[in-house]
Amino acid sequence: MDIQTPQTLLLAMFDAAVAAADPMRAIPALLPPRPAGQVVVVGAGKASARMAEAVEAVWGPCEGLVITRYGYARPTQGIEIVEAAHPVPDVAGVAATRRMLTLLEGLGPDDFVLALISGGGSALLCAPAGDLTLADKQAVNAALLASGAPIDQMNTLRKHLSAVKGGQLAAAAYPARMLTLMISDVPGDDPAFIASGPTVGDARGIDAARAIVARYGIALPPAAEAVLAQGGRVLAPDDPRLSRAETRIVAAPAQSLAAATEVARAAGCDVRMLGDALEGEARDLGRSQARMARELATSGLERPLVLLSGGECTVTRVAGSDGVGGPNAELALAAALELQGAPGIYAIACDTDGVDGAAEVAGALIGPDTLAQAEAEGLDVQAALARQDSHGFFAEVGAQVVTGPTLTNVNDFRAFLILPQTP
Incomplete structure (x- = not known):
């Protein structure tokens, strides 16, 4: 040079x-042999389509669905790729998340779920909790992005307003066995904050989310205030529904x-x-x-x-x-x-x-x-x-x-x- x-x-x-974090390079070394029986692949994030491409390069065609940012789709053999908006969620992300949750319904203990999670998943994996609307979620996301709050603080609040984050995606797949492969975009590489930890429990309770609202002066829609008032939705790390879920970070800063x-x-x-x-x-x-x-x-x-x-x-x-x-x-x-x-x-x-x-x-x-x-x-x-x-x-x-x-x-x-x- x-x-x-x-x-x-x-x-x-x-x-x-950038090349060191390419899923095509990072995933094969940490991907186990394809399990016998039914295998379902789900995921969300800016790298999720590339991660799906890397998985199928090793395992062959798979059933599943991942959500990525507009323009980030990749050719896959069996896994469906859906594009949605980032950093503020849109109707495509909401619809795809609903379909993903439906895909996980009824799985049994002999089934296997591979979750592919990367940064950007917080906006792309969107299932508003309670009576929250998409417009409410968009308003909260926009306020967080303008607040100057660090990513872990933003994701703490996001997961308490979601029906899929904070371990809830893993809970939807239980009692199936789940392996999550993550590409980290958060300082410290804490899986609970990568894409708001959809397959990972979090010990931070609802009071932490309320404190973030107060600290950064986030104006919440009434429906969001109601969800926080009702108590936490996030799973604790020792929740039984997470007992069959494992997480591995495949690429990090x-x-x-x-x-x-x-x-x-x-x-x-x-x-x-x-x-x-x-x-x-x-x-x-x-x-x-x-x-x-x-x-x-x-x-x-x-x-x-x-x-x-x-x-x-x-x-x-x-x-x-x-x-x-x-x-x-x-x-x-x-x-x-x-x-x-x-x-x-x-x-x-x-x-x-x-x-x-x-x-x-x-x-x-x-x-x-x-x-x-x-x-x-x-x-x-x-x-x-x-x-x-x-x-x-x-x-x-x-x-x-x-x-x-x-x-x-x-x-x-x-x-x-x-x-x-x-x-």
């Missing part, structure tokens, strides 16, 4: 991170960061790992990592250094902001402002699923000339950040990273490349 092309190196690292590290080291770089589970406001994390990069750039480096991290940032929507952005692009924009064209520092911030926020953009690249390019285009960088228009900004300066559907999802990927400076 030619270190004289920093953007090429950063993109190669991101590509390696740490594996992808390790693959990116190999690319960087092959290019002659040192790598400093900052963690695979960093959370917080995107612009704050962008500024702090940019400051770290500036300090290291003046420390007399003898070799290029990469600061590598993963996790899931959040963006709290500011009243009056009218821009289009996502956590990764906002992080990159804030970092560019903090760096102020510092020489020899480049960065990439992308979501491994290829979708940063709700836009069909993975993220963005920055370098020493980012602000100069913006000035040449007549752009006000501070105004773009204030309007939360990071995608609009990077489109103007030609620094967006657009991948299309990556068919996996192991959270955000961030890398700062610092080149040694000639005295």
Whole structure:
């Protein structure tokens, strides 16, 4: 790899991170032999169709249904693929979830269910609890996405308003045996929070969900308030209906960061790992990592250094902001402002699923000339950040990273490349 092309190196690292989480690579090693008897495959998430494709490559045609994001379908032999909306659910997701629950009805102890779960499943697997309507669920999801709440907090509330999350999908299949294969997009890789844990119990009770509503000022529709008032629906980890359910994580952020590290080291770089589970406001994390990069750039480096991290940032929507952005692009924009064209520092911030926020953009690249390019285009960088228009900004300066559907999802990927400076 030619270190004289920093953007090429950063993109190669991101590509390696995505490839390491490809279900076609990750699933075969952890998929058991196909059980005898009836086998049903279900699933939901941005990677679920690719996971189904990987399963059938090993097991052959299977009965089943998985729900994925629009544009993320894959060719399968027997498993039906349904596309639905993400990040805010739609009628297609609700109808497909109902059909999935029907598919699990009447299974016996000799039957086997394989569940394929990945990030995005919280919106795609949609069965409103109580008297909640789809419009109610859409309103709650939109409020959560704008609140700045971390993913585990969002998913805690979501599962208490659902008839399928928080172990309820596994309960629907009981007494059949169930194996869940998960691709993690949550910091810490807790199965209870990947797609809101449809096959996993959760010890957090209804009070935790109510506390999240209060903490983030979530305006709930009356039907949602009624569901929370009635008490919890989420299964406890020791619920008997989960006694025949097993979970395995087949891909996680740490594996992808390790693959990116190999690319960087092959290019002659040192790598400093900052963690695979960093959370917080995107612009704050962008500024702090940019400051770290500036300090290291003046420390007399003898070799290029990469600061590598993963996790899931959040963006709290500011009243009056009218821009289009996502956590990764906002992080990159804030970092560019903090760096102020510092020489020899480049960065990439992308979501491994290829979708940063709700836009069909993975993220963005920055370098020493980012602000100069913006000035040449007549752009006000501070105004773009204030309007939360990071995608609009990077489109103007030609620094967006657009991948299309990556068919996996192991959270955000961030890398700062610092080149040694000639005295």
